Amino acid sequence: MDDKIIGIFxxxxxxxxxxxxxxxxxxxxxxxxxxxxxxxxxxxEAIGHFMRAAxxxxxxxxxxxxxxxxxxxxxxxxxxxxxxxxxIALDSS
Numbered sequence: 001m002d003d004k005i006i007g008i009f010x011x012x013x014x015x016x017x018x019x020x021x022x023x024x025x026x027x028x029x030x031x032x033x034x035x036x037x038x039x040x041x042x043x044x045e046a047i048g049h050f051m052r053a054a055x056x057x058x059x060x061x062x063x064x065x066x067x068x069x070x071x072x073x074x075x076x077x078x079x080x081x082x083x084x085x086x087x088i089a090l091d092s093s
Contacts, residue, residue: 002033006052027057034066038073046070061090 009026016022034049050066057063068083 005029023056027053027060027063030056031060031062031066034063034070038066038070043070043073047074059090061087064090 006029009022009029012022013019013026030049030053034046034053037043037046037049047067047070050063050070053060053063054067064083064086068080068087071077071083072080
């Protein structure tokens with residue numbers, strides 16, 4: 001079902017790429033399924049969803065934090081650190 005929803009969002013943005021509501025909703029959806037994948041232990045899958053969220057909205061710290069925790073779980077500490085630093089740069093709180 002997630003793939004169908006992703007397809008709908010992609011079509012929506014293809015039709016109206018400047019629509020901020022579509023982009024924001026898509027980002028939130030990607031973050032939600034990224035978090036769900038992470039909780040289920042599907043870290044590589046989570047990374048894909050967090051990457052999509054970061055591409056759609058490069059100033060979203062939650063996307064980079066999700067990438068950091070997912071890479072950390074996979075044992076890639078260098079990537080994790082770089083995404084944690086990006087998170088802090090966007091939101092120091």
